[in-house]
Amino acid sequence: MSNIEDDYAQEERRVQAVTELIRERLGRLTDETGDIKSEIVDIKRNFWDDVTVNFEDAAETAETYASMKQQAELLSERERSHRVLHNEVKLLQKLEMSPYFGRIDVAEEGGQAETIYLGVGSLLDDTNENYLVYDWRAPISSVYYDYGPGPIAYKTPNGTITGEMTLKRQYIIRYGKLLSMFDTGVTIGDEILQEVLGKHSDAQMKSIVATIQQEQNAIIRNEQAKLLVVQGAAGSGKTSAALQRVAYLLYRFRESLTAEQIVLFSPNPMFNSYVSTVLPELGEQNMQQTTYGEYLEHRLGKAFQLEDQFQQMEYCLTSYDDPQYAAKLASIKLKGTAQFMDVIDRYVEKLAHEGMQFKNIVFRGKVLISKKRIAEMFYELDPSLNIPLRLQELTGKLLKELTVLSKEEQKESWVDEELELLGTEQFVEAFQQLKQKNQFHDNSFNDYEAERNYLAARIVQDQFKKLRRQVKLLKYVDTTAIYIAMFQQEQAPESSEHWQQISELTLQAIMNKVMPYEDATPYLYLKERLEGFHTNTTVKYVFIDEGQDYSPFQLHYLKRIFPRSRMTIVGDINQSIFVHASLQENFNPFENVYDKNETERITLLRSYRSTKEIVEFTAKMIEGGDQIIPFNRHGKQPVVTALASEAEYDQHVDEILHSWLREGYTSIAIICKTAKESKAVYARFIERWKTLRLITQETVTFEQGIMVIPAYLAKGVEFDAVIIYDASDDNYHLESERKLFYTACTRAMHELHLLLVGKPSPFLP
Numbered sequence: 001m002s003n004i005e006d007d008y009a010q011e012e013r014r015v016q017a018v019t020e021l022i023r024e025r026l027g028r029l030t031d032e033t034g035d036i037k038s039e040i041v042d043i044k045r046n047f048w049d050d051v052t053v054n055f056e057d058a059a060e061t062a063e064t065y066a067s068m069k070q071q072a073e074l075l076s077e078r079e080r081s082h083r084v085l086h087n088e089v090k091l092l093q094k095l096e097m098s099p100y101f102g103r104i105d106v107a108e109e110g111g112q113a114e115t116i117y118l119g120v121g122s123l124l125d126d127t128n129e130n131y132l133v134y135d136w137r138a139p140i141s142s143v144y145y146d147y148g149p150g151p152i153a154y155k156t157p158n159g160t161i162t163g164e165m166t167l168k169r170q171y172i173i174r175y176g177k178l179l180s181m182f183d184t185g186v187t188i189g190d191e192i193l194q195e196v197l198g199k200h201s202d203a204q205m206k207s208i209v210a211t212i213q214q215e216q217n218a219i220i221r222n223e224q225a226k227l228l229v230v231q232g233a234a235g236s237g238k239t240s241a242a243l244q245r246v247a248y249l250l251y252r253f254r255e256s257l258t259a260e261q262i263v264l265f266s267p268n269p270m271f272n273s274y275v276s277t278v279l280p281e282l283g284e285q286n287m288q289q290t291t292y293g294e295y296l297e298h299r300l301g302k303a304f305q306l307e308d309q310f311q312q313m314e315y316c317l318t319s320y321d322d323p324q325y326a327a328k329l330a331s332i333k334l335k336g337t338a339q340f341m342d343v344i345d346r347y348v349e350k351l352a353h354e355g356m357q358f359k360n361i362v363f364r365g366k367v368l369i370s371k372k373r374i375a376e377m378f379y380e381l382d383p384s385l386n387i388p389l390r391l392q393e394l395t396g397k398l399l400k401e402l403t404v405l406s407k408e409e410q411k412e413s414w415v416d417e418e419l420e421l422l423g424t425e426q427f428v429e430a431f432q433q434l435k436q437k438n439q440f441h442d443n444s445f446n447d448y449e450a451e452r453n454y455l456a457a458r459i460v461q462d463q464f465k466k467l468r469r470q471v472k473l474l475k476y477v478d479t480t481a482i483y484i485a486m487f488q489q490e491q492a493p494e495s496s497e498h499w500q501q502i503s504e505l506t507l508q509a510i511m512n513k514v515m516p517y518e519d520a521t522p523y524l525y526l527k528e529r530l531e532g533f534h535t536n537t538t539v540k541y542v543f544i545d546e547g548q549d550y551s552p553f554q555l556h557y558l559k560r561i562f563p564r565s566r567m568t569i570v571g572d573i574n575q576s577i578f579v580h581a582s583l584q585e586n587f588n589p590f591e592n593v594y595d596k597n598e599t600e601r602i603t604l605l606r607s608y609r610s611t612k613e614i615v616e617f618t619a620k621m622i623e624g625g626d627q628i629i630p631f632n633r634h635g636k637q638p639v640v641t642a643l644a645s646e647a648e649y650d651q652h653v654d655e656i657l658h659s660w661l662r663e664g665y666t667s668i669a670i671i672c673k674t675a676k677e678s679k680a681v682y683a684r685f686i687e688r689w690k691t692l693r694l695i696t697q698e699t700v701t702f703e704q705g706i707m708v709i710p711a712y713l714a715k716g717v718e719f720d721a722v723i724i725y726d727a728s729d730d731n732y733h734l735e736s737e738r739k740l741f742y743t744a745c746t747r748a749m750h751e752l753h754l755l756l757v758g759k760p761s762p763f764l765p
């Protein structure tokens with residue numbers, strides 16, 4: 001037998017032995033879990049039988065509580081053990097499938113050579129002393145991702161360790177069987193990546209632990225940076241790296257960090273479903289997930305109808321003929337700048353001296369405290385206090401004034417009318433209350449008056465409750481009027497044209513109770529500058545995916561909301577499709593917000609998603625595309641078909657779809673420019689393609705199949721094969737549409753087909 005064969009046989013035996021151990025342990029633990037489960041059910045069922053309940057006197061009552069507490073503690077201890085065992089079983093089930101994916105033979109300086117096997121979780125032998133498998137996140141495991149055979153170094157909590165690696169090996173193990181193995185250098189095996197990337201796409205993103213690349217590992221294991229910025233080409237694994245990073249942090253700081261303390265801002269609700277299985281696949285809980293739009297909606301409440309970013313996008317892509325188009329675009333741009341934040345800050349400074357606007361405090365149609373009076377009260381307060389503090393003080397004063405006013409109100413005729421509607425029980429109750437408090441006079445004539453006063457006070461108090469709550473919530477501050485007045489009173493920032501029109505547009509929308517997407521963040525910022533910031537200090541890590549789609553204003557705002565969090569922002573400047581996003585030149589978010597030495601920036605140039613042919617084709621559409629390095633996986637050349645007429649679409653789309661289904665592709669997208677175009681295409685094909693799905697901004701689950709989707713909703717996700725429905729010059733020709741076109745084309749993993757009638761888009765290579 002050759003050395004290689006010998007090696008292989010040995011590895012096979014190890015896989016077998018480890019798998020057997022896993023299976024044996026799994027059997028044992030499954031039984032144990034079942035036992036604990038029955039115990040829990042028993043405890044719950046017999047809870048009251050095992051508790052001695054007696055409330056006869058204080059001693060018995062204390063005894064009863066003690067016995068209840070003991071029983072509850074027993075239950076929670078059993079539940080905790082069940083959780084731990086259950087997690088262990090889940091991990092073992094994963095390891096049973098594939099116990100490990102890599103091996104390194106390393107020797108620490110002056111130490112003995114050691115063989116380390118890496119898997120999705122760690123596994124100890126039966127003595128509980130030797131690791132049969134190391135977790136991919138263990139300190140030593142980083143060597144696997146960062147080095148090839150030769151000198152090595154890795155960080156541990158106790159310092160840096162150096163040494164030598166003599167072997168680096170990868171395995172493909174499925175259902176406990178070794179299918180293949182390769183020895184490799186630094187770059188983790190071409191062969192394995194070929195296998196992984198050549199597969200058909202899934203409805204859910206997969207974890208990439210077995211094939212994390214060196215530069216991705218730097219993102220995953222970064223612990224120093226307060227702000228970590230990743231600029232990466234389409235398909236370079238930014239989202240993947242971000243999610244593995246969450247898993248890494250949860251492992252590294254398992255004593256102090258929980259999944260609830262991590263938030264991921266996703267590009268759209270469907271994306272949440274797309275990435276939702278990655279962390280559970282790694283045995284971790286999902287972090288909190290939201291979209292920025294959802295966050296705004298939550299903060300704004302119901303006072304306005306919030307326009308979302310997709311409605312704004314749709315307007316920008318379809319309403320070129322609107323007379324207000326230029327002003328709207330200027331408005332979107334301006335309100336995304338950091339300079340606009342300065343405008344608000346300047347205005348807030350002025351408001352400290354004059355210009356605060358309030359609402360009348362009204363009760364039953366009558367002004368109780370006028371806005372003028374509130375303004376006077378506000379400006380009488382100590383001017384050295386900031387506005388939020390002054391509002392706090394003002395609130396206290398207003399509440400006091402309401403107490404006085406409520407006494408006056410008791411004399412009003414409406415209170416008499418309400419009193420007449422009361423039944424005898426209320427009077428009896430009032431009588432008893434007063435008697436208890438000894439508030440009756442000897443003279444029985446006054447009894448009725450005391451009762452009446454008591455009940456009148458109660459009625460007014462009840463009705464004032466809502467008013468008092470609103471005052472406490474600072475609803476008497478007229479932020480909307482202040483926001484609008486700002487446009488009239490402030491000067492335009494130097495860069496802005498159209499100030500007057502922007503001001504009118506803003507007024508128009510807000511008067512109609514519509515909050516344009518571009519106004520939502522500045523409005524909230526102003527509101528919070530006045531009322532005090534609603535900061536979130538429990539969140540320790542914030543992740544922002546598609547970071548290039550945020551305006552500088554939005555990013556500054558996020559920083560203020562999460563003042564104690566470390567930020568990881570991943571994005572691609574070539575995929576910035578929103579008007580305001582073009583403000584982030586070179587994807588340099590938080591410029592001047594974080595210190596340079598707190599910031600790290602990593603660039604990913606290798607692209608993994610698409611075949612070499614597709615990457616080379618799409619890279620030509622953008623500036624700097626020649627720097628993108630395609631992964632060496634080949635497929636068919638992208639096809640551009642110019643149709644003779646609109647009518648030919650039916651036949652061509654049918655043919656392409658049939659051929660792709662024959663290929664076995666399970667996720668196919670017809671990508672359109674807008675929601676409007678998507679709807680029309682869907683209507684055209686649904687008769688013949690009954691399972692076709694139309695993806696809209698309301699779609700929350702990402703599923704396999706054939707779908708029609710607007711380009712801006714396809715952000716972040718991928719498909720086996722993509723049809724760009726209308727790649728004509730008519731549809732994509734403005735420079736501002738270039739990145740949208742690029743984003744759409746880069747969603748394809750294996751095949752890309754572009755259709756058009758007439759002149760092709762100038763972005764086509």
Ligand SMILES: Nc1ncnc2c1ncn2[C@@H]1O[C@H](COP(=O)(O)OP(=O)(O)OP(=O)(O)O)[C@@H](O)[C@H]1O
Pocket residue numbers: 193196197206208211212213216232233234235236237238239240241572575608609715716717718746
């Ligand atoms: N190291 C890796 N090993 C295996 N697959 C990888 C690796 N890195 C990335 N991929 C795969 O490449 C594809 C693209 O990854 P991902 O979506 O994370 O990229 P992205 O940079 O966020 O893309 P985009 O910006 O275009 O949305 C995914 O299918 C992912 O599984």
